[in-house]
Amino acid sequence: MPIGIKQQLGKILLALKDKKPLVHHLTNYVTVNDCANATLAIGASPIMADDIAEAGDIAAIASALVLNIGTLNSRSIDSMLSAGKRANAAGVPVVFDPVGAGASALRNSTTERILSEIKPAVIRGNISEIKFIAGIAANTKGVDASTEDTAFAQEEIITMAKDLAQKYSCIVAITGAVDIVTNGKETFLLQNGHPMLSSVTGTGCLTSSLIGSYCGATSDYLLAAAGGILTTCIAGEIAYKKAGHLGTGSFHIALIDAISKISPDHFQEYANIIIK
Numbered sequence: 001m002p003i004g005i006k007q008q009l010g011k012i013l014l015a016l017k018d019k020k021p022l023v024h025h026l027t028n029y030v031t032v033n034d035c036a037n038a039t040l041a042i043g044a045s046p047i048m049a050d051d052i053a054e055a056g057d058i059a060a061i062a063s064a065l066v067l068n069i070g071t072l073n074s075r076s077i078d079s080m081l082s083a084g085k086r087a088n089a090a091g092v093p094v095v096f097d098p099v100g101a102g103a104s105a106l107r108n109s110t111t112e113r114i115l116s117e118i119k120p121a122v123i124r125g126n127i128s129e130i131k132f133i134a135g136i137a138a139n140t141k142g143v144d145a146s147t148e149d150t151a152f153a154q155e156e157i158i159t160m161a162k163d164l165a166q167k168y169s170c171i172v173a174i175t176g177a178v179d180i181v182t183n184g185k186e187t188f189l190l191q192n193g194h195p196m197l198s199s200v201t202g203t204g205c206l207t208s209s210l211i212g213s214y215c216g217a218t219s220d221y222l223l224a225a226a227g228g229i230l231t232t233c234i235a236g237e238i239a240y241k242k243a244g245h246l247g248t249g250s251f252h253i254a255l256i257d258a259i260s261k262i263s264p265d266h267f268q269e270y271a272n273i274i275i276k
Helices: 003-019 032-042 052-061 074-090 105-117 127-134 154-168 195-199 203-215 221-246 248-261 264-270
Strands: 022-026 045-047 064-068 094-097 122-125 171-174 179-182 187-190 273-275
Touching (some): 032 248, 064 074, 074 094, 094 203, 122 203, 127 154, 154 171, 179 221, 187 221, 203 221, 221 264
Parallel strands (some): 022 045, 064 094
16 A cells, blocks of 8 residues: 555644644543543543533534434434534534444434534444445444444445445445445555454444544544544554453553554554555
8 A cells, every 4th residue: 555645644643643633522421531531642632512502612613523322312412413513614524423323213313313414524333333324224233233234245335335425425434343434436444453442342432532533633534534543443453462461451441551652653563554
């Protein structure tokens, strides 16, 4: 792959650390602490303002907005819509994480409403969630991708992701054993990470936070999505070497440590990217 991509990712990372973008989250209460810590670790500044009385105001002054539907309620839905619309009006990129889309009527209707009323810069989800958005029968199992959906042929997944990216004029990122990131024309296959990442709750959520952090430092949202995903995956490889043998708790802490130490050199050394 062209070394230029890795160099660009490194430059965006340095710009992120220099700018310290404000990343507004309306996220779920199970993973909110990890989302905040990952955002801080990469060099950005998190804020979690979910009351409708201020969600829109904060979104308008942020560098990026992350909407995560992991723990939905009617109050948070209204706040997400308010924040998303204000972000769009202010030109602030919106990262949408449709956690568990396909699992319940509430998640389904909320996902559809967000995508009809808010323009995302990036949609990041697992294969089951993205299949639901694409209108393809999905076997969603709570907030995790199902075994049936993960067996979907890679070329079919790429085609589905490209079609969605073109439909919503955004970046579509599907995270899994091989991560797929596309703008509808150019597609990256990211082949980093470690299976232990799936043993710690919230690694998908914190990845969306990292994507938001990168989006706050560049207008190239394809590279921003790739940078956020690669940061989690490379940090996961490093964390496993350091603490994986100790168990998931130690791995969890080592993951945040590794995110805080990610540098452009790590992209050069570790990033395994195929351009389709």
